[in-house]
Amino acid sequence: MSNHTNTFPISSPWLAPVAVKPLDATMQIPGSKSLSNRYLILAALGSKPVTLEGILRSRDTELMMDALTTLGVQCIIDERDSTIVTVIPPADRKFVGNTSIYCGLAGTVMRFVPAIALYADGPVRFDGDEQAYKRPMKPVLDGLEQLGAEVIYHGVEGFLPFTLIPPSTFDGDKNISIDSSSSSQFISGLLLAASTWNGEVTITHTGEKLPSMPHIRMTMDDISKAGGQVEYSQSLWKIPTRNVQLHSHIVVEPDLSNAAPFVCAALIAGGEVRIARWPAESTQPGALLPQYLRLFGAQVEYDSSAHILSVHSDGIINGAGMLDLSPAGEIAPTLAAVAALANSDTTFTGISHLRGHETDRLKALVTEIKRFGGNAEETSDGLKISSVARNQLHGEVMETYADHRMATFAAMIGLVVPNTYVVNIETTRKTIPDFVHMWMTMLA
Ligand SMILES: O=C(O)C1=C[C@@H](OP(=O)(O)O)[C@@H](O)[C@H](O)C1
């Protein structure tokens, strides 16, 4: 597992390869970050071993496994296949406290692990990358305080680093109310905490909007798979007392959001890209990709017996007009690359919360689109990307802000804009362990 380093050695900028012919590739995409990290947490909350097959092995999941190990959970990696991990929870369902956890830049670690540190036998200190100090934390920590925990902030209130002091009891019916409009992960974290609480927990979201609803449904679905129960209606979740226990063997779906740069490459360069093991149904927001890709002019087909999604294009991209991306904000940087190369305009709405992602993604996308000659502006809740003739675009050294999706964004632009260099391409390791090799394979 990782050694808690917060950076990777940064090589010189990577020259993104140009697509010299239409694409024709079938890609195997590693496991879903969101599902892997939820299964790890839920397995840790159980009492019996759970084997996860096809788990993502990348920085975000290493950080999660390191965090769980610190809390007294065993994560045993199969010697023959490192994507098979067996999770053995602590014997008495009690996590080890008086310890500290490093969250890197992983939203799922910084928002989900404090929620289960609630059940530790002593205080747990949380820290992360410098950039993580800007990611909002307060709503989930306020929720945990409403369950009886105490939070001591060591820097700015509402942000990392902080120490969580668990409550003295885990009993009784509780009503929590938070504003989760800046990240769905606050609700997901509290649902995970509540899934094993000894009493009925009611969580109310008080804000006017709630992004990434598919990710919240994913949490509800995974808790149900573990025998838990979540009732949901209109910004209110009710979780009765249960002991959660996942099945002993779980297969993790590929990460559909990480499939996005590859299928979008077919739109940009023309040709066809196929994704293997595409699930017929999924709680991942990437399940919305086929409908988004069609808006941009791609032909998308799904072979339900072979589980292959095929995306085909002649390389001509339509702008998508107005597109509400609130359900799938994590795909926005990828679709922004497509929109920046389209022959008409696209306005993405419902993604103001991207200002609190790995970096301020709205600002970063506008800066980088303008850098190579494109045209984009921030709106109050999203981005307007205007069409620019391809011959106006020029290769540049693209900044990536330690953000994996900004790095894949730049690689996508490089498919058709020669001399595009990508700073710190290694940052893709946050969720794709081997992006450069996969990209080269797609183009070969
Ligand atoms: O719960 C999850 O696994 C995630 C929820 C989303 O967070 P936000 O709601 O903060 O966008 C998403 O963007 C992130 O990549 C993963």
Ligand SMILES: C=C(OP(=O)(O)O)C(=O)O
């Ligand atoms: C927002 C993202 O990640 P995180 O889980 O760190 O929030 C993302 O992967 O796009």
